[in-house]
Amino acid sequence: xxxxxxxxxxxxxxxxxxxxxxxxxxxxxxxxxxxxxxxxxxxxxxxxxxxxxxxxxxxxxxxxxxxxxxxxxxxxxxxxxxxxxxxxxxxxxxxxxxxxxxxxxxxxxxxxxxxxxxxxxxxxxxxxxxxxxxxxxxxxxxxxxxxxxxxxxxxxxxxxxxxxxxxxxxxxxxxxxxxxxxxxxxxxxxxxxxxxxxxxxxxxxxxxxxxxxxxxxxxxxxxxxxxxxxxxxxxxxxxxxxxxxxxxxxxxxxxxxxxxxxxxxxxxxxxxxxxxxxxxxxxxxxxxxxxxxxxxxxxxxxxxxxxxxxxxxxxxxxxxxxxxxxxxxxxxxxxxxxxxxxxxxxxxxxxxxxxxxxxxxxxxxxxxxxxxx
Numbered sequence: 084x085x086x087x088x089x090x091x092x093x094x095x096x097x098x099x100x101x102x103x104x105x106x107x108x109x110x111x112x113x114x115x116x117x118x119x120x121x122x123x124x125x126x127x128x129x130x131x132x133x134x135x136x137x138x139x140x141x142x143x144x145x146x147x148x149x150x151x152x153x154x155x156x157x158x159x160x161x162x163x164x165x166x167x168x169x170x171x172x173x174x175x176x177x178x179x180x181x182x183x184x185x186x187x188x189x190x191x192x193x194x195x196x197x198x199x200x201x202x203x204x205x206x207x208x209x210x211x212x213x214x215x216x217x218x219x220x221x222x223x224x225x226x227x228x229x230x231x232x233x234x235x236x237x238x239x240x241x242x243x244x245x246x247x248x249x250x251x252x253x254x255x256x257x258x259x260x261x262x263x264x265x266x267x268x269x270x271x272x273x274x275x276x277x278x279x280x281x282x283x284x285x286x287x288x289x290x291x292x293x294x295x296x297x298x299x300x301x302x303x304x305x306x307x308x309x310x311x312x313x314x315x316x317x318x319x320x321x322x323x324x325x326x327x328x329x330x331x332x333x334x335x336x337x338x339x340x341x342x343x344x345x346x347x348x349x350x351x352x353x354x355x356x357x358x359x360x361x362x363x364x365x366x367x368x369x370x371x372x373x374x375x376x377x378x379x380x381x382x383x384x385x386x387x388x389x390x391x392x393x394x395x396x397x398x399x400x401x402x403x404x405x406x407x408x409x410x411x412x413x414x415x416x417x418x419x420x421x422x423x424x425x426x427x428x429x430x431x432x433x434x435x436x437x438x439x440x441x442x443x444x445x446x447x448x449x450x451x452x453x454x455x456x
Contacts, residue, residue, distance in 0.1 A: 148236045148238070148240040148242065148252075149234055149236070149242045149244055149248055149252045149253075150242055150244075151242050151243050151244065152243070152244050152245075152419065154417065154418050154419045155231060155243065155415070155419075155421055157417060157418075158415045158416060158417035158418075158419070158421070159415050159421075159423065160415060161455045162455050165455050166423065166452050166455050167233070167243050169452045169455070170231070170232070170233050170243070170424075170426065170452065171233045171241065171243075173233075173265070173426050173427060174232070174233040174235075174261075174264045174265055174426070175233070175235075175264070177264075177267070177426070177427065177430075178267055178430075178442065178443055179267070179442055180263050180264070180267050180268065180269050181267055181268050181269065181434050181438060181441075181442050182269040183215075183217075183438055185215060185216045185217035185218075186213060186214065186215050186216070186217075186437060186438060187213065187214040187216075187271050187272075187387075188211055188212075188213045188268055188269060188270050188271050188272075188437070189211065189212045189213075189270070189271060189272045189273065189274065190209065190210075190211055190258075190259055190262060190270045190272075190273045190274075191208075191209070191210045191211070191212060191273070191274050191275075192208065192209055192250065192255070192258070192273065192274070192275040193208030193209075193275075208225075208228070208345060209225070209226040209228065209246075209247065209258075209262070210223060210224065210225050210226070210345065210346070210349070211223075211224040211226065211262070211268075211270070212224075213268075213437045214396060214399070215399075215437060215438065215439070216390075216394050216396075217439075218439050219395075219398070219399045219400060220399055220400050220401075220402060221396070221399045221400070221401045221402070222401075222402050222403075222404065222436055222437050223346050223349065223350075223401065223402070223403045223404070224403075224404050224405070224406050224433060224436070224437075225342035225345065225346060225403075225404075225405045225406070226246065226262065226266075226406055227246075227338060227339075227342070227405065227406065227407060227412070227422050228245060228246065228247040228338070229245050229246075229247075229338065229420050229421055229422050230245065230246045230265075230407060230412070230421075230422045230424050231243065231244075231245065231246075231421045231422060231423055231424060232244070232245070232246040232249075232261060232265055232424075233264075233265075234246075234248060234249050234252075234253070234257075234261060235257075235261075236252070236253055236257075237253060237257065245421065246261060246262075246265070249261045255273055255275065255376075259273060265424075265426050265429075265430070266406065266426070266429065266430045266433050266434075267430040267434060267442070267443065268430075268433060268434060268437060268438075272377070272378040272379055272383075273377060273378050274376070274377035274378070274379065275376040275377065282320075282321030282322055282324075282325055284321070285319070285320060285321035285324045285325075285352075286320055286321040288352065288355050289355070290318045290319055290320050290321075290324075290355075291318070291319055291324050291348055291351040291352050291355055292316045292317065292318050292319075292351050292354070292355070293316070293317060293319060293324070293327065293344070293347045293348055293351045294314070294315050294316065294317070294347060295311060295312070295313050295314060295317040295319075295327070296313060297313040298333060299313070299327070299330070299333060299344075300312060300313040300317075302330060302332075302333035303323070303326045303327060303330060303333075306326075306330070307322075307323075307326045309322070309323055309326065311323050311327075324348055327344055327348065328341070328344050328345050328348050329341070330344070339405060342405055343403075343405075346403045350401065402436065404432075404433070404436055406429055406432070406433050407422060407424045407425070407426075407429040408429065408432060410425075410428060410432070411424060411425040411426070411428040411429035411432065411453075412424055412425070412429075413453045423452070423453060424452075425451045425452050425453050426452070427443060427445060427449075428445065428451065430443055431443040431445055
């Protein structure tokens with residue numbers, strides 16, 4: 084009896100392992116805005132899944148230090164100097180980064196790059212997957228790429244720009260530090276991939292089922308020459324799923340609905356992963372893991388799988404949020420688009436969602452950075 088139970092647990096552990104890998108893989112390839120022409124080139128000549136990714140920066144993308152974007156001062160509807168001073172103070176001395184042994188936070192990054200075999204370029208998709216073993220929750224948090232942030236180079240040179248600029252200029256460790264300093268949560272690991280392998284991954288899994296609204300189907304069919312249907316559970320192949328995740332011009336709220344479609348695709352692929360047979364697990368691991376640049380290797384994935392089995396992660400409630408949310412962001416647009424962010428409020432909200440409480444005290448009479456005139 085004990086042997087049978089052990090064999091059953093081993094099979095379940097292997098199955099959870101592929102789910103964990105799919106979490107790391109799918110979340111970080113779920114997506115960023117790319118030009119239609121660039122996407123069309125991939126559609127016409129999809130890349131083979133045969134080479135492992137390397138972590139390289141193109142020479143033309145390197146810089147000694149990132150400079151301030153002068154456009155922000157022009158479009159900000161208030162005292163930009165005072166706003167940036169408050170932002171820097173919060174990022175450099177705004178409070179303790181939250182940590183709990185019961186919570187695992189993994190930053191998953193989709194990187195826009197011209198080289199299909201590298202992960203360099205803007206981190207245009209950033210999703211934090213958070214597992215709270217005590218509360219029994221999994222939280223998917225999309226970080227808005229246009230959030231205005233204080234960035235600091237490894238040499239201590241500070242600048243103000245979009246949060247997704249941290250990676251191409253300073254690397255993944257700097258991006259992690261930027262997320263931690265602004266949202267006051269500890270990031271325990273990361274996973275990155277470029278979008279070139281997305282189609283192959285989706286097709287390898289036999290497609291993905293997602294809810295597609297009628298206006299989304301109409302837009303995608305018109306602009307990408309597809310014939311997808313609207314419905315609560317529509318099966319998309321790799322090309323169609325890529326178009327579904329990258330489209331944002333069909334939405335009044337732009338990037339907000341785009342991140343929703345990314346998370347819907349993520350959930351669809353997690354559900355797909357749970358249908359994988361035990362005998363297929365090893366093949367999927369060997370196929371997908373080399374295309375991740377991640378702090379987790381195969382042994383780490385198996386270790387996470389063991390914890391998942393013991394902790395019953397498969398039954399955890401899944402919640403989705405966007406940071407900054409409506410209460411903590413304000414749009415400013417002109418020649419560029421920025422979200423001005425009340426980071427103390429955003430961090431308080433995110434901590435509460437992930438941990439169930441916050442270490443940030445918000446005074447009733449506090450002055451929000453968004454209230455600066």
